[in-house]
Amino acid sequence: MERIILNIPGSRSEVLVGEKWESVANLLPERGVVVITDDNVKRLYGSRFPEFPVFSITPGEESKKLNTIEHLSEKLMEAGLDRDGFILAIGGGVVCDIAGFLGSIYMRGIRFAYISTTLLSQVDASTGGKNGVNAGNAKNILGNFRQPEFVICDPEMLLTLPEEEYLSGLAELIKTGVIGDEKLFEVIENSYEGIIKRDPVLMAFLVSLSVNFKASIVSEDEKETGARRILNFGHTYGHAIEMHESYVHGFAVAAGMEIATRYSRAKGFISDNEMSRIINVLNKYDLVREHDIPAELVGHYIQRDKKKTGGDIYFVFTAGIGRAQCEKIPVGEVISFYRGNKSRH
Amino acid sequence: MERIILNIPGSRSEVLVGEKWESVANLLPERGVVVITDDNVKRLYGSRFPEFPVFSITPGEESKKLNTIEHLSEKLMEAGLDRDGFILAIGGGVVCDIAGFLGSIYMRGIRFAYISTTLLSQVDASTGGKNGVNAGNAKNILGNFRQPEFVICDPEMLLTLPEEEYLSGLAELIKTGVIGDEKLFEVIENSYEGIIKRDPVLMAFLVSLSVNFKASIVSEDEKETGARRILNFGHTYGHAIEMHESYVHGFAVAAGMEIATRYSRAKGFISDNEMSRIINVLNKYDLVREHDIPAELVGHYIQRDKKKTGGDIYFVFTAGIGRAQCEKIPVGEVISFYRGNKSRH
Numbered sequence: 001m002e003r004i005i006l007n008i009p010g011s012r013s014e015v016l017v018g019e020k021w022e023s024v025a026n027l028l029p030e031r032g033v034v035v036i037t038d039d040n041v042k043r044l045y046g047s048r049f050p051e052f053p054v055f056s057i058t059p060g061e062e063s064k065k066l067n068t069i070e071h072l073s074e075k076l077m078e079a080g081l082d083r084d085g086f087i088l089a090i091g092g093g094v095v096c097d098i099a100g101f102l103g104s105i106y107m108r109g110i111r112f113a114y115i116s117t118t119l120l121s122q123v124d125a126s127t128g129g130k131n132g133v134n135a136g137n138a139k140n141i142l143g144n145f146r147q148p149e150f151v152i153c154d155p156e157m158l159l160t161l162p163e164e165e166y167l168s169g170l171a172e173l174i175k176t177g178v179i180g181d182e183k184l185f186e187v188i189e190n191s192y193e194g195i196i197k198r199d200p201v202l203m204a205f206l207v208s209l210s211v212n213f214k215a216s217i218v219s220e221d222e223k224e225t226g227a228r229r230i231l232n233f234g235h236t237y238g239h240a241i242e243m244h245e246s247y248v249h250g251f252a253v254a255a256g257m258e259i260a261t262r263y264s265r266a267k268g269f270i271s272d273n274e275m276s277r278i279i280n281v282l283n284k285y286d287l288v289r290e291h292d293i294p295a296e297l298v299g300h301y302i303q304r305d306k307k308k309t310g311g312d313i314y315f316v317f318t319a320g321i322g323r324a325q326c327e328k329i330p331v332g333e334v335i336s337f338y339r340g341n342k343s344r345h
Numbered sequence: 346m347e348r349i350i351l352n353i354p355g356s357r358s359e360v361l362v363g364e365k366w367e368s369v370a371n372l373l374p375e376r377g378v379v380v381i382t383d384d385n386v387k388r389l390y391g392s393r394f395p396e397f398p399v400f401s402i403t404p405g406e407e408s409k410k411l412n413t414i415e416h417l418s419e420k421l422m423e424a425g426l427d428r429d430g431f432i433l434a435i436g437g438g439v440v441c442d443i444a445g446f447l448g449s450i451y452m453r454g455i456r457f458a459y460i461s462t463t464l465l466s467q468v469d470a471s472t473g474g475k476n477g478v479n480a481g482n483a484k485n486i487l488g489n490f491r492q493p494e495f496v497i498c499d500p501e502m503l504l505t506l507p508e509e510e511y512l513s514g515l516a517e518l519i520k521t522g523v524i525g526d527e528k529l530f531e532v533i534e535n536s537y538e539g540i541i542k543r544d545p546v547l548m549a550f551l552v553s554l555s556v557n558f559k560a561s562i563v564s565e566d567e568k569e570t571g572a573r574r575i576l577n578f579g580h581t582y583g584h585a586i587e588m589h590e591s592y593v594h595g596f597a598v599a600a601g602m603e604i605a606t607r608y609s610r611a612k613g614f615i616s617d618n619e620m621s622r623i624i625n626v627l628n629k630y631d632l633v634r635e636h637d638i639p640a641e642l643v644g645h646y647i648q649r650d651k652k653k654t655g656g657d658i659y660f661v662f663t664a665g666i667g668r669a670q671c672e673k674i675p676v677g678e679v680i681s682f683y684r685g686n687k688s689r690h
Contacts, residue, residue, distance in 0.1 A: 009354070009355065010354065010355065066411045066412075066414065066415050067411075069411065069487070070411050070480050070487075073480045073481070073486060073487055074480060074481045077480075077481055077483055077486065080648070104489070105450075105477075105487045105488055105489060106486065106487060107486060108475065108477065108485075108488045108489055108490055108568070109489070109490070109568070130453065132450075132453065135415050135418045135419060135422075136418070136419045136422055138422055140453075141418060141422065141451065141452060142414070142415075142418055142450045142451060143450055143453045144449070144450060144453055144454070144489070145453055145454070223453070223454070303425070
């Protein structure tokens with residue numbers, strides 16, 4: 001088991017990669033705990049949950065809204081949860097985003113922690129303290145930065161994931177390789193069999209590389225005013241594709257990374273060979289779906305993106321495998337590049 | 346004009362007491378500002394608001410709910426407000442609580458500031474960074490601690506307040522005198538005429554004493570884990586009375602202070618003379634309303650109170666005019682004292 005510590009002023013968070021999830025019992029207070037999960041996770045693991053009240057939400061992005069926060073807050077009050085209370089989220093990104101946001105605002109903030117059950121949340125959502133819900137058409141438009149006390153990433157839990165959900169997480173792992181860790185990228189390039197069969201030892205290794213990288217970035221820039229922006233590689237187009245095509249997050253990000261990689265080549269930041277390696281890996285795992293956002297809508301989706309500032313946008317390029325480069329680019333150029341390079345299939 | 350600075354790690358906030366509210370124009374960015382207000386304030390002052398989009402809510406506690414946050418967040422998105430945006434709240438406690446909470450979570454936190462239009466918000470709500478909304482029957486159950494960049498307290502604005510709203514704020518001023526500033530208490534004791542006619546020079550002086558005291562407490566304990574608890578003097582019973590009798594906040598707190606003062610006498614923390622002085626001031630301004638919460642409900646309301654921890658409650662006593670004392674008291678004793686000392690009228 002590897003323990004990765006995030007040292008952020010005013011808070012401390014640790015990610016336990018390769019830990020058995022049932023050992024959470026040793027990390028919880030004796031009383032005043034509630035579990036927040038979703039119906040799928042509860043069906044698979046609920047019989048072994050620690051013995052506290054369990055509140056289960058409907059799985060999926062649709063639950064990420066203020067109504068769910070309100071509903072759960074009433075449940076917490078009924079359960080008598082006070083300022084010394086503790087929320088344990090057991091689930092993927094949706095469950096952790098909701099429970100973390102609720103934990104950050106219930107009675108103006110109580111203790112909370114996650115057991116991350118999906119690859120996507122193990123490599124991404126659970127590290128860094130971002131939480132939130134959607135409103136209108138905008139993803140994560142209402143939320144906080146607040147670190148969970150701990151996150152358990154148990155690779156054995158990945159074995160019960162639907163194929164699509166597993167591959168969706170793989171896209172974020174590839175992203176981390178491309179922007180920050182060449183070794184991680186190479187292992188993904190060369191370990192197709194082990195990754196597809198979800199070998200727990202291999203996956204714990206990959207998750208720990210990814211969490212280590214993300215932890216170093218987040219410790220430096222918790223609130224995304226600088227270095228943290230590079231984590232959005234593939235996400236500007238990715239969010240637009242996700243909204244328009246309703247793809248699962250990782251597939252939308254994979255498609256977004258494919259265009260961002262071509263864009264990086266067009267800017268001269270990477271070689272043809274580097275571009276091919278990145279796109280080949282995305283295709284090897286069959287991650288890139290077709291997409292075609294009409295010209296008049298690309299701007300609409302991108303303008304809604306929180307990374308926008310004025311008429312320019314912070315766009316993240318790769319500057320070689322394992323390196324990222326963030327540039328302020330006029331929104332118009334970002335839209336044009338999309339229209340010239342949308343679906344290649 | 347007096348400038349009172351709150352130095353809290355990671356943020357800085359200043360309260361400008363005695364400043365003309367129209368001078369806010371000098372403190373705002375040139376673009377990306379929205380104004381959040383309520384229909385009453387807009388009717389009285391809207392024609393002189395700075396020229397930015399204005400979103401107005403229905404006045405009153407009923408607006409303090411997640412639905413309002415969702416509605417406003419959609420308005421901000423329509424107005425194109427991004428991470429560099431700025432929310433200016435112009436209103437009383439409800440407007441500032443809503444706008445501050447929204448500002449603290451919109452895109453995970455943008456800049457915001459207040460013009461406090463009521464005495465209650467000038468002396469209390471606007472200093473300290475607490476914000477939030479109600480859910481279920483619980484007040485402020487969802488919120489954050491986040492400091493506004495600045496707060497303008499213009500005593501001239503108090504002249505347009507309905508009598509009840511003005512007196513409600515006076516109750517919080519008396520509270521500050523009782524727990525922390527004997528001079529403030531004595532001025533309130535001895536300046537009945539000036540206070541009733543809302544003399545702007547006198548009121549600026551009283552507000553600045555109150556804000557200075559609160560700022561010193563909050564700077565020491567932003568998140569209410571210790572010293573800040575004393576600010577809840579009168580509020581444990583006060584919140585229960587407010588919920589049960591639907592009184593305006595200040596009147597409920599005044600009634601809560603009356604019992605808490607008797608309780609302080611019963612505990613031997615104050616003399617008969619001190620008790621009389623406090624209760625006489627509350628009566629001089631006709632602040633204490635009748636109340637009678639049935640025995641079986643007192644506990645229910647207090648259990649919902651966020652200050653509760655386990656079977657004990659942090660209860661704030663006065664230990665002489667200008668001094669407070671916070672003690673852990675069994676909930677049962679707090680309930681019994683209420684039943685033996687409820688309405689004395």
